[in-house]
Amino acid sequence: MGQLEQYIQQKQNKEKLQTPNGKKDYIEDNFKIVNKDSQVVPFILNKIQSRYLFEDKTNQDIILKARQQGFSSLILAIFTIDFLETPYSRSVVVADIDNNSAEMLDKVKFYLKTWEDKHKKKVKLKYNSRNELFNEENGARYSIGTAQNTEFGRSKTITNLHLSEAAFYRYLRKIITGAGQAITPSGYFVIETTANGFNEFKDLWDDSELGLNNFKPHFYKASDFYDEDFLTRKKKDLKEMFSQEYPETAEEAFLSSGELYFSKEALKVYQSQIIQPITEGVIYV
Secondary structure: HHHHHHHHHHHHHHHHHHHHHHHHHHHHOEEEEOOOOOOOEEOOHHHHHHHHHHHHHOOOOEEEEOOOOOOOHHHHHHHHHHHHOOOOOEEEEEOOOHHHHHHHHHHHHHHHHHHHHHHHHOOOEEEEEOEEEEEEEOOOOEEEEEOOOOOOOOOEEEEEEEEEEEHHHHHHHHHHHHHHHHEEEHHHHHHHEEEOOOOOOHHHHHHHHOOOOOOOOEEHHHHOOHHHHHHHHHHHHHHHHHHHHOOOOHHHHHHHOOOOOHHHHHHHHHOOOOOOOOOOOOOOO
């Protein structure tokens, strides 16, 4: 293959990676994952991951979800594609606590290992620390920190930014105005979390639903992912905590989680009695 043909092939491959099909094929062809039975298996996208990637994903998303639907695994994999294939890209992940940041970095390193096994070659890493990877071949960086450091990522030029379990950040707004403003114009910014009551994240979510910010809101209910038998068993196990872990509406997620001043049960009763406002016609008094 001549230089021109190689250039055309590389350009086509790069363009394909910008498409949902390209990302799906790359992930499923190159990465493996440890499943819930502690088995190493090919990373085949589940139905929620596919729905997000093919139908819902934009460049600025806010995701509210039931637990363990696979969003972090997918987002980390998308960032890993850029780390391997996009020169000088910088992907930044912010976790809520240190333990979660370490687990996320371990997952990224596992993706890299399975890529190496597939291609029979090593990814040359200039840095391989507890919070940053540097790809020596293409200059790409992958950084993972915690929300305890509100300045993390602030002074960088960021290609991809993921705020994981953002409802549990103490200073969410400060991180958004820091690292969130360092993203390139064509960059990808995703906030993903389970609910944690009425706090800064709830305000951010409400604003996104009202179109008062640039985030596209996406809610993924429990029954979108889990079957009825699983949810029935979990409801027996968790009792009144069930709705916090496996909500069916965004409102239920917020009302069932976090610390509230008013009784959660009372708020749910009042919510069920809400009458929709009249949007047409004239009322005479």
